[in-house]
Amino acid sequence: MELAKRIVNGDRRAAARAITMIENDSPDRQKLLKALHPNTGNAYLVGITGSPGAGKSTLTDQLLFWLRKQGLQVGVIAVDPTSPFTGGAILGDRIRMTGHSLDPGVFIRSMGTRGSLGGLARATKEAVRVLDAYGSDVILIETVGVGQSELDIMHVADTTVVVLNPTAGDHIQTMKAGIMEIADVFAINKADLPGADKTEREVNNMLDLLHDLDWRPPVVRTTSRDPATFRTLWEACSRHREYLVQSGHWGRRRRQRWQDEILAIAEQTLSRRIRQSIAAHPDWPQLLREVESGEKDPYQVADLVLEWYNTTISRP
Known part of the structure; x- marks a missing residue:
């Protein structure tokens, strides 16, 4: 398809049009994805998930600044909840990331869940494939605020970052939730607030109880007041990627997907x-x-x- 060729050549409007076709379940959707498939599989997929109010969008925005400083082409899929009454969605993530709107090295797409319950939109996987073929080095996938069972991101991302914050309330109860078990990296966001020490200690205590971990998820602190903290976060993600490659899990995970x-x-x-x-x-x-x-x-x-x-x- 001509549209697929334009996407592979870095045509921004073609990529946007393709994702719209996917969301609207266009009759040409399958042909498009077939044409794009040989040019996929190159991007590093990082999932960013956590409970509502943890600061996922701010963290994504700040991480974007750091990745662009490294010269990386970045795609972002930000999923927002869809109203069960009107069917509409407030795509607030795009509003929060306006600082990147004119950057040709960043492609941001907000998507409504449209009734999907797993923290992602049904079309997320296919939209990621478009951004992969488009030439993104890294694709950040920010989920809607999730709870215990909305864990679809673990089946999409290479590395899953679970975002916590010091004011989350009963952390012990939170740690019993399924979302804690899918983390490859923990990010304690808003770490300049009181309670960050306690949260970090509780997460590490939980990890100490798990003796058979091949990969112990690092716990890093992030705050928008200190951009250097997002360098630390990216370094933790990069170490996880190296672990996946060296252990053979990288290929096994992708084949399983x-x-x-x-x-x-x-x-x-x-x-x-x-x-x-x-x-x-x-x-x-x-x-x-x-x-x-x-x-x-x-x-x-x-x-x-x-x-x-x-x-x-x-x-x-």
């Missing part, structure tokens, strides 16, 4: 085809009535549905 994505695509395609199959079958309404009346159970009917589908695909 491809496997998960291939299976997800196959499941979605199969589900769509089965739905089309039962919608066209004359016995389907009667079977639903028999399940409702108790004459048949859902498992029996599911077996019949699979038989219908298998018969359909086995026809010459």
